[in-house]
Amino acid sequence: MKKLIYLLMLFVLNLFSQEESLENQFKLEYNLLGVGVSYEIPISEKFLIDFGAGVGGGVDNAESYVWDFNSSLAAYFKGEFKYLYNREKRLKKGKSLENNAGNYIAFQTKYFTGRFSEIDIFNPLNRAILNEFHWGLQRSLGGNWLFNFHIGFGFLRNIDEDYNLLSPALGLKFSYKLF
Template sequence: MKKILLVILLSTLGFNAIAQEKENEQLDNFGKIELGFHGLSFGYELPISNKFVWENALGAGMGMSAEDNSASYTLDVVRPVPFFKSKLKFVYNINKRIKKEKVTVNNSGNYVALQTKYSFGKSGSFTYNPALLTEVHWGIQRSLGGNFIFNTHIGLGFVSDFDTSSTAFSPTFGLAFGYRLF
């Protein structure tokens, strides 16, 4: 009887250790490529805690500028504007997704994020100014199976244009499909 109790106790401790290990490993770090409304980017998602992910990306796509308290965004596919963005995401429903046995692969979940995006600007048939967009947004990220990822967000941003010294508040929206590279 003592041996049976010992086996049950050790198995329970083992299952608890595995469950705690999975809880600590609920978010993934990975590199990805994304294509969406803002252009093409290469990024990396790095979990910094059980619910926070820090995402950094380099890409080319939409240019932006601010003038007369109005922000404008333009996507020129022929002459994309290089950009860098950094985002801190709080994935607030990750534990609920785990409890309901929903997919959490590729950091699937709902999130609130603070993002900064620096657009380097470029001259051509349109004028794209060097500009900084700082935004707060709500979004969702879902795994579409395998290495494919869907990400969308909506929020409010503040654009600072470095050529015109103008600033503007602006609604923000993003939609992208990605592929996990590594």
């Protein structure tokens, strides 16, 4: 029993020990939905948590089961849990690990608010939650610039209209690391 507890403690300490090559990053972002900020926090040598918020398109549901990301302004808040799986391989090949570069598998939850203004009352933006699993890559573009791409699938829930949708997920963003 003592060996099991000891192994479990070693596993937990190893899981949450911070590797020097991963770093905290506060970033300004431009993505497919708008602009925002995020803070990337390493929790171990292979896991990151990325919290963010921004302003951009929202979820429009003018007709049942027809979903569009609208160009009117709404806010979003996100949390993403990333598992970086190829950093050792990148290091062996002499590729850069700068700015937490690597391939990853992730789970992300994003909350969209309703429209900021009531100018278009006939096509309101709805509050929605998007949960998605995706595969992605993050690369340093030199200096403090980053590129991030992901593809996967998501489950979108319209809170106001009580509709759900399973859909593909695609993300593309450019970031600038402030610190």
